[in-house]
Amino acid sequence: MRRLSLYLRSLEELERAGVATVSSQELASRGGTTAAQVRKDLSHFGSFGKRGLGYGVPHLAGELRRILGLSRSWRVALVGAGRMGAALFEYPNFRDRGFRIVTVLDQDPEKVGKEWGGIVIRDVEGLESVLREVRAEIAILTVPGEVVQEVVDRVVDAGIRAILNFAPVRLRVPPGVVVNDVNMALELEALSFALARGARGR
Amino acid sequence: MRRLSLYLRSLEELERAGVATVSSQELASRGGTTAAQVRKDLSHFGSFGKRGLGYGVPHLAGELRRILGLSRSWRVALVGAGRMGAALFEYPNFRDRGFRIVTVLDQDPEKVGKEWGGIVIRDVEGLESVLREVRAEIAILTVPGEVVQEVVDRVVDAGIRAILNFAPVRLRVPPGVVVNDVNMALELEALSFALARGARGR
DNA sequence: GGATGTGAATGTCTTCACAGCT
DNA sequence: AGCTGTGAAGACATTCACATCC
Numbered sequence A, B: 001m002r003r004l005s006l007y008l009r010s011l012e013e014l015e016r017a018g019v020a021t022v023s024s025q026e027l028a029s030r031g032g033t034t035a036a037q038v039r040k041d042l043s044h045f046g047s048f049g050k051r052g053l054g055y056g057v058p059h060l061a062g063e064l065r066r067i068l069g070l071s072r073s074w075r076v077a078l079v080g081a082g083r084m085g086a087a088l089f090e091y092p093n094f095r096d097r098g099f100r101i102v103t104v105l106d107q108d109p110e111k112v113g114k115e116w117g118g119i120v121i122r123d124v125e126g127l128e129s130v131l132r133e134v135r136a137e138i139a140i141l142t143v144p145g146e147v148v149q150e151v152v153d154r155v156v157d158a159g160i161r162a163i164l165n166f167a168p169v170r171l172r173v174p175p176g177v178v179v180n181d182v183n184m185a186l187e188l189e190a191l192s193f194a195l196a197r198g199a200r201g202r
Numbered sequence C: 001g002g003a004t005g006t007g008a009a010t011g012t013c014t015t016c017a018c019a020g021c022t
Numbered sequence D: 001a002g003c004t005g006t007g008a009a010g011a012c013a014t015t016c017a018c019a020t021c022c
Helices: A002-016 A024-031 A035-043 A057-068 A083-090 A092-096 A124-133 A145-157 A184-199 B002-016 B024-031 B035-043 B057-068 B083-090 B092-096 B124-133 B145-157 B184-200
Strands: A054-056 A074-079 A099-106 A119-123 A138-141 A162-165 A178-181 B054-056 B074-079 B099-106 B119-123 B138-141 B162-165 B178-181
Touching (some): A002 A024, A002 A035, A002 A057, A074 A124, A074 A145, A083 A099, A092 A099, A145 A162, A184 B099, B002 B024, B024 B054, B092 B099, B119 B124
Parallel strands (some): A074 A099, B074 B099, B074 B138
C-alpha cells in the first residue's frame, strides 16, 4: 500500500503530460515493480481498468486519492521547532498533498511567540488545548527521544490518532492510534550494512 | 536486517545500564517482536548466545556492530545545504553511529564558502574532485527532485557506492550502487490511509 | 531448569499464466 | 490483438515446538 503512493505520483506526472490512459506495464516500470504486481495491488481495492485498453489516468488517480485519503486535506500539528521541524515545515510536498500544518509547538521559551510563515509558535505547555482548538488530526513529532513518550501521551489525550515520529524510540500508544517512524540513522545503517556485506562476501 | 539495528539500540541501552546478559524474550519485547524472531534473526549470522543463559550484552553488541558495518566510521558527503541538509548535518545520531559528514556541497553561490561547524560549504560544480579529495564513501542527497538524477550520476562517477536519497524520485543507478530512499510525504500518506480506512471500514 | 538454535508448519507476499473483456 | 483481473504456484518470512546444551 505504500506502492499505491508511488503509482499515484506517476499518475500525476502522466496527468500533467496529458496522457489519457496507461498500462500496468508502464506503471510498473515507473514504480520499480512488475506489471502483475501493479494489477494485484489495484485489484485489491476494485476494478479500475479496461481490458485491452489499460487504466484511465485521471480516473485511477482519483480512485487512488480516495483510497489513500488524499481527496481531502488534513490538519497537522508540528511538535518540536528545532532544525528538523523547520525543514519539515517548509517541505513543499506536504502542502501539495493536502497536509496543512496548522500549528507549531515548542518547549523553548526563546522560540515560543516567534512566527514561521504566519504561524505563531506556541508553548508545548498548553498542548492539549491548542491541539483541540486547531482541530489537529495528525501530529508530527520532532522532539528529543527523552521526552517523546510524554509528548505522545499528551497528543493522544488531545484526540490525535495518527503520529509521525522522528525520535529513534519505540512509542507505546493505545489501540486505535497509528504510529509511523522515520529513523534516519537506521537508513544510513542499512547502507553501511550493504557496503560492509559487499566488501566481505559476494 | 533492519531489526538488527533495533536490537543494537536496545543492547546499547542495556550496556549503559551495566546489564551483562539478556534473553531473546527481553530483546523481543524491547524491539517490538517475538523471541523466536530474535533468535532466527541472530542465528542467521552465527551462534552468539549460550543455552540456558542468554546473550552476553557486550559481545552481542560487538557482533551486531561488525555485521552492520558499524565497527568502523564512514566518510559521508552531504549534497544540498538547504533546510533539510542543515537538519541532517546537526543530527546527533549520525555522528554517534560513526557516520562523519566530511564535506557539504551546494549549488547556491550565496551558500558556497560559508562554514557549518568548521566545514566549508563547497560548490557542487567541483563535486567529483571534492568527493575524491575527501574520500567520501556515502552520499546523502537533499537536493530538489528536478536535479537529483544528475547529481546521482556525478556522485557515482566520483566513486560513491551508497546513497541516501531524500528526493521523492526513483533513482537509476548502475549495479553495485545501493540506494536508500527517505520519502517523508509517503510516510504521512500512510497515516492518511490508516485514518481514512479507520473511518470507513473496520 | 532455562534459554538457545533450528527443522517443520504456517502464513504472507510475489510471480506466473491464462481466461475473459474491449 | 491487447491488456486486465485472478486463481494457482512459487518464494519468502514468521511462528511453533522441541531437541540440545549450559
